Amino acid sequence: GQSLEQPSEVTAVEGAIVQINCTYQTSGFYGLSWYQQHDGGAPTFLSYNALDGLEETGRFSSFLSRSDSYGYLLLQELQMKDSASYFCAVRPVGTNAGKSTFGDGTTLTVKP
């Protein structure tokens, strides 16, 4: 089976850097994805790591280490609008149609 663990809540101040970790237990997967969901909104795709290493997209970066069964989302220059829930997800090897497993999500609160 697959399970992903994330911290339930993280708090940081505007302008700071925050790292949201995702540790997983799975026999094999294609890649690690991250989604953002604002309160009352739909999840939106942020990033995808197929290979180990860092992927950067503007203020957001995502990292994957398969040997450590670990990934993280790094948010820099935090803004109030970054307050949201963040989910990591994996697509296990051997599954159909891009079926994926999501973590329970991390609620990020950005304070002034």
Added chain:
Amino acid sequence: DVKVTQSSRYLVKRTGEKVFLECVQDMDHENMFWYRQDPGLGLRLIYFSYDVKMKEKGDIPEGYSVSREKKERFSLILESASTNQTSMYLCASRLEGAIWYEQYFGPGTRLTVT
């Protein structure tokens, strides 16, 4: 831009009613998904469909069924609604074979069963 729409944002139904939740996507995606989202439990997959008339159970299919008669439309059916099915329901779609594993989500339907 991909657009995924769901028939209702809020729905209130009574226990025992048959409930239909509709999802439509406009980007000719092969894959479509239904999730439910509950506080502290993340997104749990109910059913998914990899093509028209093709479906597969997700992690929590009990009490639900689905229908995909047309490529753009994926319906979730609660045969006999129960209070424990009160939840936020999210539909998503994905292009088969896309390199980036990206699902596009609809705005969600908040269902309350009384």
